[in-house]
Amino acid sequence: MLKSFIVFSRYFLFWIIFFFLERLIFLIYFSERISYLGTKEIISTFLHALRIDFSMAAYISAIPAIFYVILLFLPSVKFPKIIAKSYVLFFVVIFSTIAISNLNLYREWGSKINFRALDMAISSPKEAIASTSSSPVILMSSILFAYMICSVYISSKVILYKIADHTKSLGIRLAISFLVISTLFLALRGGWQLTPINQSMAYFSNEPVLNHAAVNTEWNLIQDVINNKYGNDNPYKYYTRNEAKKIVSGLFSKPSEQTVKILKSERPNIVLIVLESFTAELVGSLGGEKGVTPNLDKLAAEGILFEQIYAAAGRTDKGITATISGFPSQAIRSIMKQNSKQEKLPAIAQELAMNSYSTSFYYGGESEFFNMKSYILSHGYQTLVDKHSFASKDMNSKWGTYDEKVFSKQMTDMDSVKQPFFSTILTLTNHEPFELPAKEHFKGDNIENKFRSTTFYTDSCLGAYLKEARQKPWYKNTLFVILADHSHRLPANLTEYDPKRYRIPLLFFGDMIKPEFKGTRISKTGNQTDLVATLLNQVNIDPVRYSWSKDLLNPGTRSFGFFNWDNGFGFATEDQIVSFDNVGKNIILRKNPPNAKIDNELVEYGKAYMQEVFQQYLDF
Numbered sequence: 001m002l003k004s005f006i007v008f009s010r011y012f013l014f015w016i017i018f019f020f021l022e023r024l025i026f027l028i029y030f031s032e033r034i035s036y037l038g039t040k041e042i043i044s045t046f047l048h049a050l051r052i053d054f055s056m057a058a059y060i061s062a063i064p065a066i067f068y069v070i071l072l073f074l075p076s077v078k079f080p081k082i083i084a085k086s087y088v089l090f091f092v093v094i095f096s097t098i099a100i101s102n103l104n105l106y107r108e109w110g111s112k113i114n115f116r117a118l119d120m121a122i123s124s125p126k127e128a129i130a131s132t133s134s135s136p137v138i139l140m141s142s143i144l145f146a147y148m149i150c151s152v153y154i155s156s157k158v159i160l161y162k163i164a165d166h167t168k169s170l171g172i173r174l175a176i177s178f179l180v181i182s183t184l185f186l187a188l189r190g191g192w193q194l195t196p197i198n199q200s201m202a203y204f205s206n207e208p209v210l211n212h213a214a215v216n217t218e219w220n221l222i223q224d225v226i227n228n229k230y231g232n233d234n235p236y237k238y239y240t241r242n243e244a245k246k247i248v249s250g251l252f253s254k255p256s257e258q259t260v261k262i263l264k265s266e267r268p269n270i271v272l273i274v275l276e277s278f279t280a281e282l283v284g285s286l287g288g289e290k291g292v293t294p295n296l297d298k299l300a301a302e303g304i305l306f307e308q309i310y311a312a313a314g315r316t317d318k319g320i321t322a323t324i325s326g327f328p329s330q331a332i333r334s335i336m337k338q339n340s341k342q343e344k345l346p347a348i349a350q351e352l353a354m355n356s357y358s359t360s361f362y363y364g365g366e367s368e369f370f371n372m373k374s375y376i377l378s379h380g381y382q383t384l385v386d387k388h389s390f391a392s393k394d395m396n397s398k399w400g401t402y403d404e405k406v407f408s409k410q411m412t413d414m415d416s417v418k419q420p421f422f423s424t425i426l427t428l429t430n431h432e433p434f435e436l437p438a439k440e441h442f443k444g445d446n447i448e449n450k451f452r453s454t455t456f457y458t459d460s461c462l463g464a465y466l467k468e469a470r471q472k473p474w475y476k477n478t479l480f481v482i483l484a485d486h487s488h489r490l491p492a493n494l495t496e497y498d499p500k501r502y503r504i505p506l507l508f509f510g511d512m513i514k515p516e517f518k519g520t521r522i523s524k525t526g527n528q529t530d531l532v533a534t535l536l537n538q539v540n541i542d543p544v545r546y547s548w549s550k551d552l553l554n555p556g557t558r559s560f561g562f563f564n565w566d567n568g569f570g571f572a573t574e575d576q577i578v579s580f581d582n583v584g585k586n587i588i589l590r591k592n593p594p595n596a597k598i599d600n601e602l603v604e605y606g607k608a609y610m611q612e613v614f615q616q617y618l619d620f
Helices: 002-029 039-048 050-072 081-109 115-123 125-131 137-158 170-189 208-214 217-230 241-251 294-302 316-325 348-353 369-377 403-414 447-469 528-538 596-619
Strands: 269-275 304-310 358-363 383-385 421-426 478-484 503-509 520-527 561-565 568-572 577-581 586-590
Touching (some): 002 050, 002 208, 039 208, 050 081, 050 170, 050 217, 081 137, 081 217, 241 596, 269 447, 294 447, 294 503, 304 561, 316 421, 316 528, 348 528, 358 403, 369 383, 478 528, 520 561, 561 596, 577 596
Parallel strands (some): 269 478, 304 520
Antiparallel strands (some): 304 503, 561 568, 568 577, 577 586
């Protein structure tokens, strides 16, 4: 009996070794992020990973175990070893590819490969490839090849491709079967405890990258796919529904004060310019690096600059719905992808179209990306211009056409559009792989300078566009609103929970602004979602449908910002900023020294905010 169980155990052991090597590669690849930690804490990652590794190994071993048990009772059946070896090889290739792809994804998103990444790869493969073009291909391919070869070699030494002796008594065979099945069951659910295994069982450190390393990559992917495709529970449930609503309503209580009116007219043309990946870290007027955005900095001195604005999240699909519909990010989900839900959101373009505005949306890329076309056309935009509207010779970027072409086309089209108009431009050049139609402004092949150069390029396109716009008859009656869809980890390689990764510019500019407000800087902490209420109040349209948006120009609204990533959120005020890990259930970053009262209050706000956002998403 012992020998029979050893055959099964060695098969199981191979997968534990396989996951050990995968984790070792992950920690070596991100060694810079953990270099300050002690050896003991890093080694602890492997120990805390065992339960989920066991669970994943049990999933893989389930089918072989079933055949193993069946063949114990069918001595005349000969099972070809080639099938068993092919099964192992299949998962080695698939899991190795997932593991190495995860390295680049984690570097960019700060989260392990998940449903969102898989969905993007399947539904938008071209865009997914473009997003990963900055990955060191030779290095990644070498690591993948070495990992596969090493795993295949180890499997040949560890796994015994044979069935136990059939001459054993029926009682022993039954005992072996029970032992194999019960062991698998325990491994699958992580033990006898009441709660089945989950991510938090691998968490042990205050350093998120160690916790993420401890969570089995393949197990995490399977669970995330199941939760996103079939799960309908709120993973951010901290309070009763009434308690969460009460906390959130306090944040968005209607002020008694009147908003400050900054515009000369209540029916101006409005051009909303959404800049791809524009981080405050590269905007000099916001305290970032000097010389990267000279045009935006010049405009800031002539317009109204909002200094403390946070993006909803770190991806374009989330940034667009936050900007246009005033609806926050749902962390692990994307409402833009689900027509039945996104169509229930209100939108700025809808409000303006109902008030006799001509509406249009300009994007130089594939508008079907992440279901954006469906969202745009169902939310009040009468005209959509995307890559199909440009000549094939202009399709010289992996994402589509360069920003200068998009700005130019929108400029020309506005000459013949009925006023007042509301036109949105979404840029794309400042996106990986950071390609340019001209010479780089910042020298060097490093990814940081490539990002600086594309930021500089888009800024120059913005400057040229507004310079030409000044000559147009519609310019004097136009308000320009400039903000980013999201920030970026570059140039400082920020973690996914660092507030700097979410801080973005927001600028109101144009002759429509009253002279006394030009050059104003607004220090109130706010969100990308706040644009809707702020803008609609200026044109005398009630923003009552936008419960997640507050007027940044009303002195009575609360000063705060909220952002989230796949499994955590941040909450910012003028006194403190905290980042909270939803899996570990703890604060993982504070901007200022700890203050128990303030910190706990912000965490309470963030929990209620996240819970209620996701519940509303589920209820749509």
